[in-house]
Amino acid sequence: MVHFSWKTVAFFVAFVGVIWACSTSKDTPDPTPDPDPNPSNTGTDRKLLLTNIADNIILPGYTNFKTKFDLMLAKSDAFAAKPDQASLMAFRQAWVDAYTEWQKVELFDVGPAESKTLRYFFNIYPANVTGIEENIIAGNASLELPASYPKQGFPALDYLINGLATTDDAILQKYTTATDAAKRLAYVKQITTQMNTMLTAVLTEWTTTYRDKFINATGIDVSGSLSKLVNGYVLNYERYIRSGKFGIPSGAMANGVPSAEKVEAFYKKDLSLILAKTAHQASIDFFNGKDVKTGKEGPGFKTYLTALGAKDSQSGKSLVEVINAQFDASNAKLGTLKPNLYDEVKTNNAAMVAVYTEMQKAVRMLKVDMTSAMSITITYADNDGD
Amino acid sequence: MGQYWRTYTSAAPLAVFRLAFGVMILGSMVRFWAKGWIDELYIKPTFFFPYYGFEFIKPLGDYTYLLFAVCGLSALLVALGWFYRVASVLLFLSFTYIELMDKSTYLNHYYFVSLVAFLLILLPANSYFSVDAYRNRSGFYDSIPRWTIDSLRLLMGIVYLYAGLAKLNSDWLLEALPLRIWLPGRNDLPVIGFLFNYRETAFAFSWLGALYDLSIPFLLLNRFTRPFAYAAVVIFHVLTAVLFPIGMFPYIMIVAALIFFPAGFHQKILSGLSHLLNLPDLLSGSKILIYSKQQSRFLSSFLIIFFIIQILVPFRYMLYPSELFWSEEGYRFSWRVMLMEKMGNVQFKVVDEMGQQIMVNNEDHLTKLQEKMMATQPDMLVQFAHYLRDYYAQRGFRNPTVYADTYVSLNGRLGKPYIDPTVNLAQETDSFMPKKWILPFRDEIKGL
Known part of the structure; x- marks a missing residue:
């Protein structure tokens, strides 16, 4: 008897539970507002988020970059037509502007940029000087294979316009009176053409088909846009900002032995910090969903995490606050550096390592805390709960 | 108690279970193969994580495909009840071998499948509606000891009950974690998606989930509540299949829970199948499978030991001083499903x-x-x-x-x-x- 009545009780409890669940979840057309400032159903609307990121961040970001890049192409052609001091200076300035602007789009490692591996044709450094010189002599070398990545893009141009000799006259000579001058000019053209082809292909795909695909893939599985976006974003922050710009040159990641010659923009030298700061700020702005044109914050990682109510349950601080505080801490360390990171590695390497260390803390928050809060999946495999 | 071991019941539920289970495992193997996971998970990697004490179990290179083929084929033979003894042993060995190759693919339901496959070796599941019984009439029995079916019910009951007990913790009940983290990720589902924007939904799911796991074995046992309970089984598992990437588990459980239904229900399934597939008569006949005293004693003591182990193993975490979810010492093989982000x-x-x-x-x-x-x-x-x-x-x-x-x-x-x-x-x-x-x-x- 006792047994039976227990079962009856269990059944009724279950039954009442179902009724209760139905009534709480269905009969609340106007749900009590969450403590979060954003109503939860727009803040967690991934289509809104993806649309904002596509239309107000990624696409205008690429447009800005294309403007600077096209200008560089023009200056590069002008230089090729008439290599002299003035055209060299103009080319260099356009290169600086385009390279700096590139830092604001390198993090969009999603969709066509990812599938076409855009970064590899734009910014793999240190440049392979021997390889570049061999390519110049050979003429028309392939720029498609992985081995060719450090022989092209901005780093190769850095070498070709800043690093051929110590004086401008000597550099200009290489393009005018030297025996392989024509071949050298042709190689510059080949590199810029390659960059142009890749960029055009990426932009075309974004504007024709990928934008719609991107905003409609609202899932959080591996094939969803948010998942791809987060993975590309974190990878960029970890491998191409933290490691590439600081961890590797400072030796923090390699046996503690510094390799100053592995800094970005090695030949221009005084540009390296600006590039790093630009890239870092671009990551921060992207996290906060900042509109590239208006500078106003819109739907992005920040609003999404806020709407999810992501916070450290132990301290009660919101995850967004925690991550932005860590970005600030990295910025503070970046602020102590002088413009020439090559010199910094040589004379002030502890400050370089300190930047790496701060960025590593941010990497973990992005890679673990943010990804976990968004419950982003990283593999297709079955999972029954970690 | 001695009387219990000499109680007999229809062999139909066990036959249906054998058939359904074999088909599900065959399906799992085909799915795994078709998704390219054999290559991705067991051939391409250079390093594998073995289980403690099973370090000798490793993927077999290209022969791993053969291993999966053996597993799939033995599942098919089990389903058909053809060379059942050999097939059930092979199924248990090949499936368990696959699961032991790399810890990183551990899933509770794989463990469940291994345990069921192990029990099936001992059970006379080929005595009815099987190729074996058709080819050799002396192996045909329409009545079998009741414990054969009850042991499967008990295993199912343990799985649910322990999964429910594991949910009785502060994160699950008081914070609706991890569902509160996971559910908003599914708010783009049609019709029900919007519900997942509300914290209340996560709480409702957490509490109902715990209640479901704790009560469902009992509700399935009682004939008055059984139809509702089974409807709950279907709804619950279909929902988890829609919401989470948990593979075959929901379907296996939906099918396995049929074991709680009475003989008449299974008899109908079998005669329906016979009719539909135009099978020769595999059902008529009347013969009771009676084990000899020694067999009976061996099987009963074996099962008792088996279930004592099943009941104790999930509690082994109590021997460790650390927080279970954090250190995961004693976490696996304990029916802790979907508990952590x-x-x-x-x-x-x-x-x-x-x-x-x-x-x-x-x-x-x-x-x-x-x-x-x-x-x-x-x-x-x-x-x-x-x-x-x-x-x-x-x-x-x-x-x-x-x-x-x-x-x-x-x-x-x-x-x-x-x-x-x-x-x-x-x-x-x-x-x-x-x-x-x-x-x-x-x-x-x-x-x-």
């Missing part, structure tokens, strides 16, 4: 006597899945550390030491260091003893 990141450093030092890129050695699983499980961290020690020793490192810089987040708590970064993992061993180099959780999850 846990994520981690680990950076290994290998140093040798001469001061030579290297930061390891995990991706050079592990798949994404392996890396993800390892980052939050200490036994896997130490296994990989040993692999790194040997790997670098072969590459000129003298007496390499291995250190792990770790960061783990559990159910929305901000990540923190997981493993003592000053401990040389090359020298630590994986065993069932508490691992002192796991850093404390510094928080409390109350409950079972």
Whole structure:
């Protein structure tokens, strides 16, 4: 008897539970507002988020970059037509502007940029000087294979316009009176053409088909846009900002032995910090969903995490606050550096390592805390709960 | 009690179970193969995480495909009840071998399948509606000891009940974690998606989920509640299949729960199938399978031991001082399903006597899945550390030491260091003893 009545009780409890669940979840057309400032159903609307990121961040970001890049192409052609001091200076300035602007789009490692591996044709450094010189002599070398990545893009141009000799006259000579001058000019053209082809292909795909695909893939599985976006974003922050710009040159990641010659923009030298700061700020702005044109914050990682109510349950601080505080801490360390990171590695390497260390803390928050809060999946495999 | 072992019942439920189970496992194997997972999970990786004591079990290179073929084929034979004894042994061995090859693919339902396959070796599931009984009438029985069917029900009951008990903790009940983290990710589903924007939904799901697991075995046993209970089984598992990437588990459970239905129900299924497929008569006849005294004694004592182990093993975590969800000491093989959103990141450093030092890129050695699983499980961290020690020793490192810089987040708590970064993992061993180099959780999850 006792047994039976227990079962009856269990059944009724279950039954009442179902009724209760139905009534709480269905009969609340106007749900009590969450403590979060954003109503939860727009803040967690991934289509809104993806649309904002596509239309107000990624696409205008690429447009800005294309403007600077096209200008560089023009200056590069002008230089090729008439290599002299003035055209060299103009080319260099356009290169600086385009390279700096590139830092604001390198993090969009999603969709066509990812599938076409855009970064590899734009910014793999240190440049392979021997390889570049061999390519110049050979003429028309392939720029498609992985081995060719450090022989092209901005780093190769850095070498070709800043690093051929110590004086401008000597550099200009290489393009005018030297025996392989024509071949050298042709190689510059080949590199810029390659960059142009890749960029055009990426932009075309974004504007024709990928934008719609991107905003409609609202899932959080591996094939969803948010998942791809987060993975590309974190990878960029970890491998191409933290490691590439600081961890590797400072030796923090390699046996503690510094390799100053592995800094970005090695030949221009005084540009390296600006590039790093630009890239870092671009990551921060992207996290906060900042509109590239208006500078106003819109739907992005920040609003999404806020709407999810992501916070450290132990301290009660919101995850967004925690991550932005860590970005600030990295910025503070970046602020102590002088413009020439090559010199910094040589004379002030502890400050370089300190930047790496701060960025590593941010990497973990992005890679673990943010990804976990968004419950982003990283593999297709079955999972029954970690 | 002695009387119980001599009670007899219709063989139909067991025949249906055998058929359905075999088909589900065959389906699992085909699905696994078709998705390219054999290559991705068992052939491509260079390193695998073995289970403690089963280090000799490794993928077989290209022959791994053969292993899956054997498993699929034996599942088919079990379904048909054809060469059943051999097939059921092969099914258990091949399936379990597959699951033991790499810890990073551990799923509770694979363990469940292994246990069921093991029980099926002992059960006379081919005595009715089977090719074996058709080919050899002396093996035909329409009545079998009642314990054969009850043992499967008991196993199902344990799975549900323990899954329910595991949910009785503060994260699940008071914080609706991890569902509160997971559900908003599904708010783009048609019709019901909007519900997942509300915290109330996560709470309702958490409480109902716990209630469901704790009560469903009893509700399935009672004939008045059974139809409702089975409807709940279907709704619950279909919902989990829609919401989470848990593979075949929901379908296996939906089918397996049929074992709670009475003989008449299964008889109808079998005659319906016979009619539909125009099968020869596999159903008529009347014969009781009676085991000899020795057989009966052996089987009953064996089963009692088996179930005592099943009942005790999930509680082994109590022998460890650490927080279970954090250290995962005693976590597996305990029906703890969907309880944690846990994520981690680990950076290994290998140093040798001469001061030579290297930061390891995990991706050079592990798949994404392996890396993800390892980052939050200490036994896997130490296994990989040993692999790194040997790997670098072969590459000129003298007496390499291995250190792990770790960061783990559990159910929305901000990540923190997981493993003592000053401990040389090359020298630590994986065993069932508490691992002192796991850093404390510094928080409390109350409950079972």
